[in-house]
Amino acid sequence: MIYRETGQFRTSYAEDQAIFRLRQDKIGIAVILAIAWVGIPLLADEYLLRAILIPFLILSVAAIGLNLLLGYCGQISLGTGAFMAVGAYAAYNLALRVPGSPLLLDFLLAGLVAAAVGVLFGLPSLRIKGLYLAVATLAAQFFADWAFLRVPWFTNYTPSGSVTAPRLDFFGWVVDTPLEKYWLCLAFACVIALLAKNLVRSRIGRSWMAIRDMDIAAEIIGIRPMTAKLSAFAVSSFVAGLAGVLWAFVHLGSWEPLAFSIDMSFRLLFMVIIGGMGSILGSFLGAAFITVLPIFLNQVPAMIGIQLSTAMVSHLEFMIFGTLIVLFLIWEPHGLARLWQIGKEKMRLWPFPY
Amino acid sequence: MAELGPVLEVLLGGLMSGVLYALVALGFVLIFKASGVFNFAQGAMVLFAALSLVRLSEWLPFPLAFLLTIVIMIAVAWAVERLVLRPLVGQHGLILFMATIGVTFFLDGFGQTIWGSNVYQLDLGIPASPWFLLENVFPGGILVSPIDVFAAAIAGSLVLALSIFFHSTKIGRALRAVADDHQAAQSVGIPLNQIWLIVWSTAGIVALVAGMAWGSKLGVQFSLSLVALKALPVLILGGLTSIPGAIVGGLVVGAGEKLAELYIGPLIGGGIEYWFAYVLALAVLLVRPQGLFGEKIIERV
Amino acid sequence: MALAAVPESPRESLTSAPPRRARRIGEVLLAVENISLRFGGVRALSNVSFDIRKGEIRAIIGPNGAGKSSMLNVINGFYHPQEGRILWKGQARARMRPHEAAKGGIARTFQNIALFKGMSTLDNIMTGRILKMRASFLEQALWIGRGRSEELRERAFVERIIDFLEISHIRHTPVGKLPYGLQKRVELARALAMEPELLLLDEPMAGMNLEEKEDMCRFVLDVNEEFGTTVALIEHDMSVVMDISDRVVVLDYGKLLADGTPEEVRNDPAVIEAYLGVSHG
Numbered sequence: 039m040i041y042r043e044t045g046q047f048r049t050s051y052a053e054d055q056a057i058f059r060l061r062q063d064k065i066g067i068a069v070i071l072a073i074a075w076v077g078i079p080l081l082a083d084e085y086l087l088r089a090i091l092i093p094f095l096i097l098s099v100a101a102i103g104l105n106l107l108l109g110y111c112g113q114i115s116l117g118t119g120a121f122m123a124v125g126a127y128a129a130y131n132l133a134l135r136v137p138g139s140p141l142l143l144d145f146l147l148a149g150l151v152a153a154a155v156g157v158l159f160g161l162p163s164l165r166i167k168g169l170y171l172a173v174a175t176l177a178a179q180f181f182a183d184w185a186f187l188r189v190p191w192f193t194n195y196t197p198s199g200s201v202t203a204p205r206l207d208f209f210g211w212v213v214d215t216p217l218e219k220y221w222l223c224l225a226f227a228c229v230i231a232l233l234a235k236n237l238v239r240s241r242i243g244r245s246w247m248a249i250r251d252m253d254i255a256a257e258i259i260g261i262r263p264m265t266a267k268l269s270a271f272a273v274s275s276f277v278a279g280l281a282g283v284l285w286a287f288v289h290l291g292s293w294e295p296l297a298f299s300i301d302m303s304f305r306l307l308f309m310v311i312i313g314g315m316g317s318i319l320g321s322f323l324g325a326a327f328i329t330v331l332p333i334f335l336n337q338v339p340a341m342i343g344i345q346l347s348t349a350m351v352s353h354l355e356f357m358i359f360g361t362l363i364v365l366f367l368i369w370e371p372h373g374l375a376r377l378w379q380i381g382k383e384k385m386r387l388w389p390f391p392y
Numbered sequence: 393m394a395e396l397g398p399v400l401e402v403l404l405g406g407l408m409s410g411v412l413y414a415l416v417a418l419g420f421v422l423i424f425k426a427s428g429v430f431n432f433a434q435g436a437m438v439l440f441a442a443l444s445l446v447r448l449s450e451w452l453p454f455p456l457a458f459l460l461t462i463v464i465m466i467a468v469a470w471a472v473e474r475l476v477l478r479p480l481v482g483q484h485g486l487i488l489f490m491a492t493i494g495v496t497f498f499l500d501g502f503g504q505t506i507w508g509s510n511v512y513q514l515d516l517g518i519p520a521s522p523w524f525l526l527e528n529v530f531p532g533g534i535l536v537s538p539i540d541v542f543a544a545a546i547a548g549s550l551v552l553a554l555s556i557f558f559h560s561t562k563i564g565r566a567l568r569a570v571a572d573d574h575q576a577a578q579s580v581g582i583p584l585n586q587i588w589l590i591v592w593s594t595a596g597i598v599a600l601v602a603g604m605a606w607g608s609k610l611g612v613q614f615s616l617s618l619v620a621l622k623a624l625p626v627l628i629l630g631g632l633t634s635i636p637g638a639i640v641g642g643l644v645v646g647a648g649e650k651l652a653e654l655y656i657g658p659l660i661g662g663g664i665e666y667w668f669a670y671v672l673a674l675a676v677l678l679v680r681p682q683g684l685f686g687e688k689i690i691e692r693v
Numbered sequence: 694m695a696l697a698a699v700p701e702s703p704r705e706s707l708t709s710a711p712p713r714r715a716r717r718i719g720e721v722l723l724a725v726e727n728i729s730l731r732f733g734g735v736r737a738l739s740n741v742s743f744d745i746r747k748g749e750i751r752a753i754i755g756p757n758g759a760g761k762s763s764m765l766n767v768i769n770g771f772y773h774p775q776e777g778r779i780l781w782k783g784q785a786r787a788r789m790r791p792h793e794a795a796k797g798g799i800a801r802t803f804q805n806i807a808l809f810k811g812m813s814t815l816d817n818i819m820t821g822r823i824l825k826m827r828a829s830f831l832e833q834a835l836w837i838g839r840g841r842s843e844e845l846r847e848r849a850f851v852e853r854i855i856d857f858l859e860i861s862h863i864r865h866t867p868v869g870k871l872p873y874g875l876q877k878r879v880e881l882a883r884a885l886a887m888e889p890e891l892l893l894l895d896e897p898m899a900g901m902n903l904e905e906k907e908d909m910c911r912f913v914l915d916v917n918e919e920f921g922t923t924v925a926l927i928e929h930d931m932s933v934v935m936d937i938s939d940r941v942v943v944l945d946y947g948k949l950l951a952d953g954t955p956e957e958v959r960n961d962p963a964v965i966e967a968y969l970g971v972s973h974g
Contacts, residue, residue, distance in 0.1 A: 051848040114486055162674060165681045169430040169489055169632075173624050174677060177670035188661035233834045240833035240840060241826045244812075248820050251809035258769065258807075259887060260795035260824040269830075304493070311490060316811065349509050356501025363494030367487055368479045
């Protein structure tokens with residue numbers, strides 16, 4: 039089928055405002071969803087699910103969280119890992135200390151706790167701009183690292199400091215095989231992506247973008263900077279917190295504070311920059327790229343006969359990330375998502391480029 | 393008097409590491425003043441410089457290795473100016489900041505790829521055994537590490553040299569003009585690109601000195617890059633544009649975190665050195681966003 | 694919002710406009726009284742008083758650095774004067790922030806365009822409707838109820854402004870990519886979307902060629918006539934000022950030099966001296 043919009047006339051604003059405007063896009067997303075929900079479960083082996091697809095989906099959710107803040111509202115955060123950690127430990131403590139509470143409710147409440155902490159560390163954003171905010175969010179990161187390591191109440195006084203998630207029981211559906219875990223993460227990713235997309239095409243998303251592009255002009259059209267920025271912190275941290283719960287409960291099973299270190303925060307930042315700031319699709323593309331690259335570096339040189347040490351792979355990873363960040367910022371700040379858009383545009387006009 | 397001895401010892405140790413924080417913060421301030429770029433890569437530059445020096449001095453006489461490292465740092469400055477800053481000129485500060493995060497990761501990876509990633513001892517010929525001061529005042533005296541004293545001394549002389557450089561040379565005056573107003577400086581014929589190159593080179597040399605000081609204390613290893621993260625709250629405290637601010641901020645953070653560890657640490661589980669500087673900076677941000685010494689930002693519409 | 698009565702050009706409108714508008718001009722909408730504004734030691738405004746009446750087009754003129762933009766910034770809540778007060782609809786206004794002024798019905802454009810560069814024309818104008826939308830967070834997130842219906846309603850409203858300002862061809866274009874003249878028009882569209890009672894325009898025609906200026910004049914007059922919007926504008930082009938405004942305030946070195954109809958101001962000896970004595974562009 040050719041990618042064309044010929045003959046597709048949008049006759050109402052509702053059609054013009056739809057997420058997927060072209061019929062081809064609608065079919066495309068339907069195919070992708072069918073593959074994700076049915077195709078992959080039929081074909082994927084346990085390793086693919088466990089090592090690639092589940093982390094990819096969870097990191098996509100976290101990247102959406104950061105993207106809402108950075109890409110849409112223009113507020114940088116180097117502490118996304120901390121907000122994920124808050125979510126994870128909040129869910130752990132809720133499940134532990136409120137026996138019999140539905141797990142899904144614990145998840146959502148944990149997201150709300152993360153949102154509250156996000157707002158707290160977002161408060162300085164009202165008085166300071168961009169770069170200073172990096173420091174404020176780093177403060178969140180270091181404080182969270184310390185708190186979950188040193189305050190034994192959070193880890194229920196386990197001597198090792200490592201905690202284990204309870205059984206994943208959602209109203210009787212016990213999630214324990216990799217496939218079930220994959221479906222669970224996929225469900226979360228789909229729902230969060232849809233909600234995020236709705237938000238960014240609504241009033242609240244526009245007020246975030248207005249603050250991002252020019253805060254002074256945003257004020258003269260009646261946007262309260264405080265409401266806009268703090269709501270971005272709240273929503274972003276809620277999503278990150280939820281991703282943290284999934285990462286801890288579904289992907290890791292048992293974990294230490296190190297699982298949410300500053301390394302995680304930087305990785306998420308890279309996903310957003312490389313995937314595309316201000317794009318929900320970009321969050322998925324960025325997460326995919328950052329998840330797959332290390333695996334690629336580990337396996338491909340070996341296949342063609344080059345033996346790289348683990349340290350070398352990690353250094354290479356650093357260099358590639360660094361280079362890509364700079365290149366994307368220079369050439370395409372909207373990242374892979376924008377490249378995808380350009381590709382589609384070319385296809386729409388093909389074979390007559392003008 | 394007996395209890396005062398250990399406290400003084402802690403305070404002195406804190407001030408000494410404060411000087412080292414200040415040294416890293418100084419590199420940030422130089423670059424921020426001249427180019428408005430918040431250079432996250434300063435820490436990576438510290439690591440890169442220290443690694444270069446320590447590995448080169450394995451097969452070169454130390455002075456030669458030192459000079460060669462300076463040349464390498466100037467080359468790094470040149471590459472950053474050419475390949476990263478120039479294409480991004482006029483972009484939002486946030487974009488430039490994120491670009492320097494990219495530079496950070498590249499330099500960390502690149503440095504460890506070519507120089508290796510073990511812990512290397514940097515021996516500057518300073519006695520390792522501690523000195524005991526004021527033994528007649530306090531029982532046992534106050535323990536001071538010669539390396540700390542040495543580091544503080546070079547940091548002090550570097551700050552002095554930079555002040556003279558800024559105030560008494562033609563390049564220094566040009567730098568200050570650029571810091572005040574990019575466009576005005578350009579219109580009186582100060583070439584911005586050259587200035588940036590000079591500033592980044594200077595920051596590279598400051599990084600080398602910081603790397604030597606930290607490296608001789610902790611050994612040259614990846615964690616040097618993380619020292620830079622400690623310099624960020626120092627900057628906030630002192631104000632982004634103030635050299636005296638960087639020094640005072642460094643001392644306050646250095647002494648503050650050691651004393652806080654001593655007095656508050658035991659009450660809430662210890663290890664608060666890890667975040668104390670950040671929370672202090674956060675508190676300052678809320679009360680006085682421009683820092684202790686920074687210029688108040690007046691926003692024009 | 695019928696466009697039938699749109700005059701062909703601003704020149705043509707002149708013959709008929711003043712008497713027609715004179716009838717529509719109502720009570721005082723906004724009054725500034727004895728405003729003084731200092732930045733450190735620099736006096737930007739000293740003891741300035743004038744008023745803006747409902748339905749009029751009020752011009753603020755003066756040489757560069759006369760304090761015109763500062764005056765708009767005071768009205769708009771960006772600057773807070775050290776002395777004097779502002780009456781909005783007869784009520785003394787407390788110190789307020791720009792977003793509160795917006796809520797009160799004051800919209801503005803800037804001398805250096807202040808659009809949201811990363812957003813499309815449509816989204817930029819839609820931001821002007823933010824104050825009119827009430828959907829709750831959940832309605833927006835789930836795209837249900839008011840979340841959806843308001844988007845459709847406001848989109849329809851915004852489309853009328855897009856038609857009115859003749860920018861429908863650039864609806865989906867990111868504004869950063871538009872030429873200067875069109876950006877100015879989008880900024881006006883965003884201000885209009887707020888349905889303001891008072892519209893402040895800071896040099897809406899600066900840097901435009903003659904044709905673009907004529908278009909802009911026409912839009913300003915149309916806005917004033919069609920919606921009854923009160924307009925206060927800063928402009929350097931004297932012929933434009935004399936043509937479209939009902940009354941003119943002249944500022945010089947932060948002081949009020951003259952205040953009256955274009956005719957009166959043009960013949961004021963102080964104004965003539967200030968303008969002949971000072972070279973300006």
